[in-house]
Amino acid sequence: MADQTLTLDNFLSRFQLLRPSPPAAPANQRAAAVLVPIVRRPVPGLLLTQRSPRLRKHAGQVAFPGGSMDSSDASLIAAALREAEEEVAIPPERVEVVGVLPPVDSVTGFRVTPVVGIIPPDLHYHASEDEVSAVFEMPLAEALRLGRYHPLDIWRRGDAHRVWLSWYQHYFVWGMTAGIIRELALQIGQDS
Template identity: 85%
Template sequence: MDLTLDTFLSRFQLLRPEPSRNALNQRQAAVLVPIVRRPQPGLLLTQRSARLRKHAGQVAFPGGAVDATDASLIAAALREAEEEVAIPPASVEVIGILPPVDSVTGFQVTPVVGIIPPDLHYHASEDEVAAVFEMPLAEALNLGRYHPLDIHRRGDAHRVWLSWYQHYFVWGMTAGIIRQLAIQLGVNPDRRLE
């Protein structure tokens, strides 16, 4: 089935979960999950700069730690998206949030889902972002593209998800957030949206 923007929006609105409080970390961060407004919508992603101290070269959503000046988690996600890829906050139509997840760096990260116009001119911050790319949302939400890997860190078992898109390796928290969005929308693991 083709995934139109209207289908995505209606399913997201109808199936919106109550935010869970399973995340344990105390430091707050937020990321923007930018859905590009097209008849067949896209998902905007970044590849972090190889020069960064943490998560260098990884595919990610624009986002970061909440600053004292941020009025909310949504404000933090919008500020970071503007700093990293020049998405003007006023151009984002925020439609909701997903449950927060814990990062390995000690943050509780809240994904903020927003719709952005298709004609934005991205300007990646050279200090933080190596590339900006768009993945078809229907392809991103195909649960069959994600493969589990169980790892052990500090005596605890963790499952991470792995996927490729073109030459980009999508894994970890980013893949987990995309999977959570697909699950929230009621995607069947064996098929695309029904």
Template identity: 80%
Template sequence: MDYGDLTLDDFLSRFQLLRPSLNRTALNARQAAVLIPVVRRPRPGLLLTQRSVHLRKHAGQVAFPGGAVDPTDASIVAAALREAQEEVSIPPDAVEVIGVLPPVDSVTGFHVTPVVGVIPPDLPYRASVDEVSAVFEMPLAQALHLGRYHPLDVYRRGSSHRVWLSWYEHYFVWGMTAGIIRQLALQIGIRP
């Protein structure tokens, strides 16, 4: 398949045919969730945010809407939907949740579950001024192109940790966000 011609139907059928196993031991006990919003278009997009430069952690980084699970959240999925609404005004009932990717342990001590959902193309995004400085859409076919991600091995506290790096327009996409997008590409069967 030429992923430059990736349609939403192609993406959905491949994702649903290859659902991941979620049996994994968490290194971190604190739970968090992010929403991977796939924009419903003939050539789908991937909605991303750039975090505010005024935040204490991950300032200015490209990210998916998301955050820590609150005690009032009914589930991991509910947490991802709540955070997407708080950060970029995506109504939870506008998201068609299609599944999750395997959780990722963050360097900040969270066990993060990526929730994949499809959103309408005409939503009026309103970024939370406290948390988000920009909202942008990247073509899904470009996002899932594995050749755009470059590994960097970081040594911290005596152990090696691989992070992935990429650029889209003037946005530097790296770390957990790049790793999640790369995992999504592998999940639907794209190979390096």
């Protein structure tokens, strides 16, 4: 795909050919989900948030809207949509869910399912002041450029873990968020 322009149609055709089946909630881990919102534009964007610096966990980190599954959520997809509405006021009915990525295990004991959805360009985001300090958009083609992610191997409890790092403007994108974006790029066969 390096020689093609990344349009939403190109992305969707690649993603739909390769998307995995929706996972069931794990029995022995806490279930969570994030929305990976792709903004429907001629040049599509990837919507990201920066978590509030006042939060106890992951303060100030770049993230996707999301969180743990509640007993009221019918599915992990419903959890991602509910959290996106709570955090940045994305109405669930305005999200076209196109699939999910494989779940990712967090260092905090959650199994996080990334839910990929297309959102319209005319949404007015209203960040929850308690949870989100900024909402920003990165061009999808730039976000999915594999060459922008740099590995860092760290040791945790005697095991080696690879963490991915990247910058976009003044935002430091790393950890699970960078790993999810990189996984999406690998899944659709994005180059460099």
